[in-house]
Amino acid sequence: MKTKPWSLIILALLHILAPVGNLVLNALRSGRTLGQQWTYWFEILPKPLLLIYLLIPVLAGIFIYVCKRWSYWAYLGCLLVVLVSNIYSYMTNMNLNTLLLLLLVVVVDLVVVAYFVVPSVQKVYFDPRTRWWEAAPRYHFNHMGLVNGEKAFVKSISQGGLLLSSAPALKENDEVTVTWEFQGQHVEVKGLVVYKLQHGEIPQYGVRFNHAGESERQVKELIIKLHNEGLIVTERLPGPEDSFGVWLKKLVTRGEGLFPKART
Template structure:
């Protein structure tokens, strides 16, 4: 998969659409029409309670979609607020229907929290390298350069980094100074090793650039040249196999796609 995981997109949408579900559910429980329930919400209920019904679920969905470390904790905070509001609703109106609603909310919260503590889901939020859909387009380069003054073969390159398929021994988090000349353009840029592939006989290294204004300008020019030469790595771009329909089919036929899986 080369897009944001569909499971996270759907969870975000469900949260964003939750206020509409709350409106319908409350209308059914109270015997009101949707318009009557809408009027009741915004003219009778306390404004903080309306915010809980309408704004908090939407914020929770946005936090899911953002996929950042801070948004992970913000989302769990929204879940806690929703849970506490339902406990308060039951406390102030103890009857069977509010108890059932409270139990349903608790069950859903438990399942959602269980989903978000799965390691592959957490990595998407806590490890930027797992957010593959945010990666800039990558281009075939296959060009010799140098890494820390020693010969290194640059296999592919993007605006924000490159992949070395042959280079002096490096380790993750090492600082590396890259240097090469392409079509009479000399480029020097610093970076950090963020990935080391040891599955092949010759280790490969993913390097993330630490740009200066000058190196960023040079890389933009280089990427524009490579794009014009048609050297983009097409297999890294989203294709039909990444569509919602294909994901849904795999989910129900093979049980795949519920949890994010790193792109290969």
């Protein structure tokens, strides 16, 4: 999969649309029209509570979609606000309906929290390296260079990093200096080894650039040349297999896709 996980997109949309669903359900439950229910909300509900009903679910959906470390905690904060508001609603109007609503909110919150503590879900929020959909377009380079002064083959490159093959033995978190000559220009860029892939006997290393000086401009110019030559790595681009329909079919028939799974 090369797009943002559909499970997170759907969950974000459900939160964003929650105020509309809440309006419809309350109108049906009370026997009011949508217009009457909307008027009732604005005339009866305390304004802070109304803002919570309308704004917090939308913010929660946005925080899910942003998919960052800070948005993870912000989302859990939204859940806490919703829970507290429903407890307040029950305390001010103790009846069976508000009790059932409170219990429903508690159950839903527990299920959602359980989903977000699954390691594969947490990882995409806490580890930027696993957010494959944020990766810059990569281009075939297939050029010999040097890594820390030793020969290495640069298979592909993007604005943010490159993939090495036939390189000296490296480990994750090793700092490297990669140099090459291309079309009469000497390029030197520093980076950090962020992963290692073992394909047969030849390991490959993913390097994330730590640009300094002219290296960022030089790499950008190289990327433009490779792009104009049509050398983009198409295997990394979203395709039909990444569509919502394919994801839904896999979810229904094979139970796959509920949790994010890093592409290979």
